[in-house]
Amino acid sequence: MSEKKNLRKIFMNGILDENPTFRMVLGMCPTLAISTAVNQGIGMGLATTFVLVFSNLVISLLRNIIPEKVRIPSFVVVIATFVTIVDQLMKAFVPALSQSLGVYIPLIVVNCIIFARAESYAFKQPPMASLVDGLGMGAGFTLALILLSSVRELLGSGTLMGAQVMPASYHPMAIIIRPPGGFIMLGLLLLVVNAAVKAMQKHKASRAKEESV
């Protein structure tokens, strides 16, 4: 029972408290580059989640075998293996998406989120917890990408998943899907999310206070 609860907590941790994009501000390069359309955001998020889950699992399993000094090269080997698998799979089954994500799929190898979790979590925790952590982090990253890319696609192209959403009279704000727009929107989203989290914490704290009284 408590085991289950614990795993749930680990999973939620990646989505809320330590959300890689909004709380840790990790993996900014793919975030900014591919969040111009929702389908790209989903593709990137899922690909990263896949790599994250399996690399976390494998590194956790090998954590007692890998010597401390060569852990980084070992991480790279493990991560690169799964990235290659994902890359090949995507090329085979979703060639269009693979084409549009381009170089950012191979670049998952050097994604900070995966490294950070391998280094700070999987290398020290048992396999089950590491796997759930990978899932949670991946889900958090995917959700953040979906949020950012849908805002950008909606304002920048007037569409969602490629389908026209905004009325025809809407003039898409082209800068939003360009690099500067990525920075601006990410900044604004960070502001909104952090303000919301702060408000939530305040609410929680005041409730806890009430209960204690």
Add this chain to the structure above:
Amino acid sequence: MSLFHVFPGGIHPREGINGKAVTCALPIEELPQPSRVAIPLLQHIGTPCKSLVVKGDKVKVGMMIGEPVGFVSAAVHSSVSGTVVDVQPCILANGLQQPCVIIDNDFKDTWVELTPVAEPDKLDGKAISQLARNAGLVGLGGATFPHAVKYSLPPDKKVDTLILNGAECEPYLSADHRLMLAYAREIVTGAQTLQHALKIERVLVGIEDNKPDAIEAMTKACENDPTFTVTAMPTHYPQGGEKQLVYSLTGRTVKSGGLPLDSGVIVINVGSSHALYRAVYEGRPVVDRVVTVSGCVKKPANYLVRIGTPVEWLLETSGGLLPQARTLLYGGPMMGMAINREDIPITKGCSGITALEKSSALENESNCIRCGRCSSVCPMCLVPSVLDKLMRKGMYDEAERQGVMNCIECGACTWSCPAKRQLTQSCRTSKKVITERRRAEAARQKAEEARRAAAVAVQEEAK
């Protein structure tokens, strides 16, 4: 004759009806003596004097009641005749308590016997320095630097210029102006005496051109002496600042952290020159000075005031403050200190009491808009807006690197700031913190050295 140099920066604060015009045409009146005076034992920069009187002592005017202690010091004399009530701490204009000799006036005005110098022409540097020390001569322009120190020239320094400072750039004040009109002859003679004693080649008199009558009077008084030059300087605050004045008249720049002495110049205020004359030719120490009472008072005036007279008495004689007066200043509006009580005694450095209608403290500060006005008016070429930010962030080391210690606190930056920021105050705070840090560092080093010396001594003893 000499080319005039314009110092960088500077401003033109309010003149005219609210400024000097109020009092500059009023001759000096002698203020009736108050029934009680409080004479601070520290009226100069340096070490406080040692009190020579105790409760109950009878004193005469001109009697030394405070003996100078240490090199940087000047004597303090009784300004009235009467009985010493007590020697006790009183609050002065800067808000700090200082021991004061409180004397009840018997209104007999009996003076001690005054002995003028027998042969003024034979005074040398050492003698005139000693005389200044005993006569309580300090910079009467406001800095109150003991003149004994100013006159003792280090043998390796050559001084070729004596500057008489008659700029009086501070708005509202006209004490020096009236003094120059009334005692031009004496001021010049005082300067000549100093010139001969210290073997200085030339004397430059700098007067702002808003006082044409003073320029005329001074020119007339020194027309027989070819070593004197009277220069009418443009009215330009802070023209009377020492470094600015030296640059304006000689083109020499006083080095950062240095004295005018390093550039071969001695600067004395016209009031100090007059006091020197009195000390030499009349044997009379500094017991009174000219004080302008101006602004929101019923009857503005220039008074000859005995040292130690409470501000209250001056205001009372001037008919009191007008109802709209909100700020009472000990000094002029640019550099004077705001006081909130009227029992503060007049000291040697006080050239005016100004009452103002509005208080600058009531202005709201807004964000700096980086317009650069503060920097363009700073006579020391600093960037007050940046120094202000550094101070507010506590980055005193960086402020020091950017030269905040050069600030002369003239107030030009705050005056010209469109966002009404307290820039001068920020610089003042930084200077104070840095000075304290330096002092603490010096003390620490001294303690360290002492500790080391003690350790060495112990070791040697052990051997």
Add this chain to the structure above:
Amino acid sequence: MQRKLVVSSSPHLRNEGVSTRRLMLDVIIALLPTAVASVWFFGGAALNLLLVAVITAVAAEYFYQKLTKQKTTVSDLSAVVTGMLLAFNLPASAPWWIAAIGSVIAIVLVKQMFGGMGQNFMNPALIARTILMLSWASLMAANVLPHAGQWVAAAGADAVASATPLGENPASYSLWQLFSGNIPGMLGETCKLTLILGGIYLLVRGVIDWRIPAAFIGTAFVLFWIYYGTLYSVESGSANVLYQLLSGGLLLGAFFMATDYVTSPVSPWGRVIMGVGCASVLFVIRVYNPSYPEGCSFAILFMNVLTPLIDKLTVPKPFGYVKPAKPGKGA
């Protein structure tokens, strides 16, 4: 009874003729002739854009400050200036919502989010213009021909599309047309006469320092002179000095944008560098990058970003400065 006396730190006098509000008012006064000229040349559309931009800018500042529980500083009029400058950077054909969005971007995103008055690191109006340009390039194209004074009768009936004077196929305009503003362009850019009048007003009132406009225009003059070799000739089209100086946003930028206090250096030499830098970047963009025929805003924004560095390099030496005895000792 003791009277209440206020104690404060010296100086106790302030220059009552100078305040942030007064400075902004002066800028508004200086911009007014150009505003009038833009309405004269481009008609009611110009007036609409001006009103929308100014009202939105003020409202955005007010509501943002209310929302974030800050003291409202709308009364310092700086938002009005930003709104006017933004409208001056729009073409007459721009829809009203472009002006509104631009004002919100300028005030909220660029000014308030960086800390409000005095804290923005780039010119708000120029950032807004750039964002609008990159977003709606076709709507921001300055290709409406002016119809000087006839707008009352014509009421926007015949807005003829035409290339801007700096476009790829420069139409030929006479010097007088360029100077008086009877050319296509952004609202506030065309009438050089009123811009120069406004600039002179600001210089005389001591609101702006002469160094930035002088260095800006002077450097641009020299660079174009070297490049083209002709001061002015009809046959050279746009390839001469006067044509370059009198077209595009050069004068608006030199007098009103590059001199923005917040985003330009404080020190005298820094201001000279600012002017020279703006003109140089402008020259490079105009001459070597035909895809952006107008580089003034980018040039100024580029120098805005360099401003803190320039300020750091040009800290004036204190009066009587002596070099430290051992350089590097304090480091």
